[in-house]
Amino acid sequence: MATIQKSISNADEEVWQDKPRFSYWRVFIWALLLLGAAMMFMPFLWMLSSSLKAEQSVFQYPPQLVPDPVMWSNYVEALVYKPFGTYIRNTLFLVAVNLVAVLVMSSFVAYGFARLRFPGRDAWFVVVLATMMMPYYVLMVPIFIMFTRLGWIDTYLPLTVPAFFGGGAFNIFLMRQFFRSIPTELSDAAVIDGCNEFQIYWTIMMPLAKPALVSIAILSFLFTWNDFLGPLLYIKSPDLFTVSIGLAGFRSIMRSRWDLLMAASSAMTIPVVALFFAAQRYFFESGGITLTGLK
Amino acid sequence: MDAVQPVVKKPLLSLGAKKTIIGYIFIAPFILGFFIWFLGPTLYSAYLSMTQWNLISPAKFVGLGNFQHMLDDKLLGQALKVTVIYTLISVPLGLVLGFLLALLMNTKVRGIRLFRTIYYLPSIVPAVANAVLWAWIFNTEYGLLNVILRFFGVSKIAWLIDTRYALPAIILMGLWGVGGGMIIYLAGLQGIPAVYYEAAEIDGAGRIQQLFNITIPLMSPVLFFNLIMGIIGSFQVFTAGYLLTNGGPENTTLFFVLYLYRNAFQYLNMGYAAALGWLLFFIILALTLIVFRYIGKNVYYEEAR
Numbered sequence: 279m280a281t282i283q284k285s286i287s288n289a290d291e292e293v294w295q296d297k298p299r300f301s302y303w304r305v306f307i308w309a310l311l312l313l314g315a316a317m318m319f320m321p322f323l324w325m326l327s328s329s330l331k332a333e334q335s336v337f338q339y340p341p342q343l344v345p346d347p348v349m350w351s352n353y354v355e356a357l358v359y360k361p362f363g364t365y366i367r368n369t370l371f372l373v374a375v376n377l378v379a380v381l382v383m384s385s386f387v388a389y390g391f392a393r394l395r396f397p398g399r400d401a402w403f404v405v406v407l408a409t410m411m412m413p414y415y416v417l418m419v420p421i422f423i424m425f426t427r428l429g430w431i432d433t434y435l436p437l438t439v440p441a442f443f444g445g446g447a448f449n450i451f452l453m454r455q456f457f458r459s460i461p462t463e464l465s466d467a468a469v470i471d472g473c474n475e476f477q478i479y480w481t482i483m484m485p486l487a488k489p490a491l492v493s494i495a496i497l498s499f500l501f502t503w504n505d506f507l508g509p510l511l512y513i514k515s516p517d518l519f520t521v522s523i524g525l526a527g528f529r530s531i532m533r534s535r536w537d538l539l540m541a542a543s544s545a546m547t548i549p550v551v552a553l554f555f556a557a558q559r560y561f562f563e564s565g566g567i568t569l570t571g572l573k
Numbered sequence: 574m575d576a577v578q579p580v581v582k583k584p585l586l587s588l589g590a591k592k593t594i595i596g597y598i599f600i601a602p603f604i605l606g607f608f609i610w611f612l613g614p615t616l617y618s619a620y621l622s623m624t625q626w627n628l629i630s631p632a633k634f635v636g637l638g639n640f641q642h643m644l645d646d647k648l649l650g651q652a653l654k655v656t657v658i659y660t661l662i663s664v665p666l667g668l669v670l671g672f673l674l675a676l677l678m679n680t681k682v683r684g685i686r687l688f689r690t691i692y693y694l695p696s697i698v699p700a701v702a703n704a705v706l707w708a709w710i711f712n713t714e715y716g717l718l719n720v721i722l723r724f725f726g727v728s729k730i731a732w733l734i735d736t737r738y739a740l741p742a743i744i745l746m747g748l749w750g751v752g753g754g755m756i757i758y759l760a761g762l763q764g765i766p767a768v769y770y771e772a773a774e775i776d777g778a779g780r781i782q783q784l785f786n787i788t789i790p791l792m793s794p795v796l797f798f799n800l801i802m803g804i805i806g807s808f809q810v811f812t813a814g815y816l817l818t819n820g821g822p823e824n825t826t827l828f829f830v831l832y833l834y835r836n837a838f839q840y841l842n843m844g845y846a847a848a849l850g851w852l853l854f855f856i857i858l859a860l861t862l863i864v865f866r867y868i869g870k871n872v873y874y875e876e877a878r
Contacts, residue, residue: 308682314674315691321749322694324717325706337715339723383602390599396592402600409611413809413857415830416850419837420614420621426628443606450603475595504699506812511838522701526816529705536709543702550697561693562756 325547329353329540336536349537356528356541364517365524372520373502375438380498381491384445388453389479393465403454410447422511436512437505449494456490457483493560496553503550521546621847628841639848649849651824652832655740656808659828663744664803668796671754676788678755679762689759696753704816707746708733711817733818736825743813743826754799761795762788790873797864797872804860808853829853 323343328336329352330345357363391403425436444450460483468478484491509520519527525542532539554561586594597604622639626632643649678689698706710717711732719729732742769787778786789796811830814820820827820835833853837846 304680304682307677307680311677311682311685311688314677315688318695318749318752319691320717321706321710324710328709339715339720341715341717341720387600387603390596394592394596394599396596399596399600402604405607406603409607412611412615413805413850413853415809415833416618416854417611417614418833419843419847419850420617421610422837423617423621423628423843424614440606440610442602443610444603447603475599479599500697504701506701522699525701525705529708529816536712536715539705540709543705546699546702550699551694554694554697558690561697562689563760 325540325544328536329544331537333535333537352537352541353545356538357545359532359538360524360528361516362521362524362542362545365519365521368518369503369520369522372434372437373499375434376441376502377495377498379438379441380445380449381495382445383442384449384494385453385457385484385487385491386479387444388450388457389475389483391450392454392457393462393478393483394475406447406450410451418511425512431512432514432518433512434518437502437508449497452494453487453490456487460486489560489563492557493563496557496560499553500550618847618850621844622851623848624844626843628843632844635844639845640852642845643848643852648824648827648832652827652829655825655827656810656829659740659744659810660804660807663747664800664807666744667748667751667754667803668800670748671751671799672758672792672796674751674755675758675762676784678759693752693756696750696756698750700812701816703746703749704812707742707749708817711742734822736822739818739822739826743810743817746813746817747810754803757799758792758795761792765791793872794874797869800868801861801864804864805857808857808860 327341327343327345330348330350331342331352332345332347332349335342335345391399391406421436425431428435430436430439464482464486465478468482473481504522505520506522506526509523510526513519513523516527525546528542529539621632623634623636624632625635625638674692678685678692713719713729713731713734716732718732722728722730730738732738765788769791770783773783773787809830810828811834814826814828814831815834818826820831829849830853833846833849836842836849
């Protein structure tokens with residue numbers, strides 16, 4: 279894994295070390311990339327530009343690319359029309375709880391799989407992998423009925439409690455791969471110093487695992503922030519809505535106010551994009567992390 | 574040791590037993606979760622699939638009745654058709670496009686970092702925001718797509734209303750997120766040692782020969798992995814069909830899991846929905862086995878280093 283990650287970060291520098299030579303092949307590739315990039319970027323521009331237009335100018339042909347006048351007030355109007363402030367706060371609460379659960383539980387379990395030897399360990403790890411293969415929709419109905427019986431419908435319990443049981447098979451898998459790459463000398467030294475396994479896990483391995491923990495934190499944030507099906511199934515009261523079901527509800531009452539709909543969609547997307555720019559390296563490394571699963 | 578320290582009391586547990594207990598303490602959260610959120614629901618689902626139940630009146634045991642009903646269920650046939658067509662088009666297209674993009678990203682041209690960011694960003698847009706955005710892009714009168722087509726002299730297309738175009742529209746929307754796969758291929762490409770290409774160049778192999786004899790064989794495990802994950806994922810597409818078209822027009826975007834969702838939460842056929850879940854499980858299992866059998870043998874695995 280380390281070599282892959284290293285090669286990704288090195289590749290950027292190599293691009294600039296490489297002297298820019300002119301060749302038709304390069305120009306062709308560059309033109310192709312530029313065309314593709316324009317196509318990929320267009321929907322973003324369209325979203326932002328529509329979100330800043332006046333109510334009627336979204337229906338103009340040819341469309342204004344730069345809105346005139348620029349209606350920053352759309353964001354205010356969209357976000358107070360429905361209590362998006364509450365939705366955002368609710369979602370952030372769910373994000374925080376799941377983040378703690380996933381980081382602590384998946385690393386704790388993964389430590390057992392990666393660094394301890396005991397009978398049955400490998401069989402249980404196969405079980406971890408097997409649960410990753412199960413489509414969620416097979417279990418959706420029985421789990422929904424379970425939560426109904428428990429009286430957990432319209433609470434946050436169905437959206438938070440499961441994460442405390444192991445933190446997700448995929449995260450366990452990622453953390454195990456990471457822990458296995460740390461040399462055993464470190465923990466051997468700690469044993470001699472009288473540390474028990476729990477101390478080694480918490481005081482030695484966790485600080486070393488920071489890169490993997492950040493990757494998992496990002497994945498967990500994205501999952502909770504974007505999750506639609508979970509809140510759709512379990513949340514009924516508007517004051518418990520998350521951003522995703524809030525936006526879906528906003529869409530169903532605002533059939534043609536595209537200015538406001540785009541403002542709300544942008545508002546949901548901007549935090550994700552901001553996180554991306556703050557932690558770009560970890561996003562791109564997720565490609566490398568996925569790869570390690572194949573080795 | 575024992576001879577030197579004879580006074581040490583015999584520990585209550587042997588070292589091995591203690592290690593085993595500590596090991597199981599560490600993995601206990603997963604084991605508990607496995608029984609509560611996985612094994613229990615799996616068994617429960619197997620039972621449910623043999624009942625008729627609307628959550629209110631008592632469940633009625635019907636044996637394999639639900640599975641028999643599937644054979645005459647025209648909507649199920651439609652849902653399978655939609656999902657299979659979607660999979661057959663979007664998975665190979667996404668695979669090839671993602672791989673080609675990664676090849677382009679792996680060349681040394683100016684501004685490659687910016688390009689990489691632009692291509693990747695769409696894949697992290699939240700699903701609901703994405704659906705709302707594309708509903709606007711596909712708008713018949715004022716949407717971006719028809720505005721561009723109009724510029725080229727193509728007449729308006731009712732993307733989400735016309736039965737011929739609704740499914741292609743959702744496929745197009747899915748392709749916007751192709752950068753997610755690209756980033757995995759890119760990591761794979763950058764892990765191929767440069768010496769392979771240097772040696773090939775000395776032997777006089779051209780770019781195309783290098784692509785087919787070095788890059789593609791070495792990348793085949795990654796391509797294969799993404800193929801399988803792509804198939805599994807495309808059988809579970811929900812949000813797009815639910816928010817963008819709600820299965821319409823005329824059920825042309827009635828994805829399998831949307832039909833399952835409706836059975837469970839709109840028609841309250843819990844037993845039938847559970848049975849559909851198992852059908853999904855067996856379809857995905859069968860497809861995975863078929864892909865392993867017929868494509869897996871062409872995957873090249875490097876000797877363990």
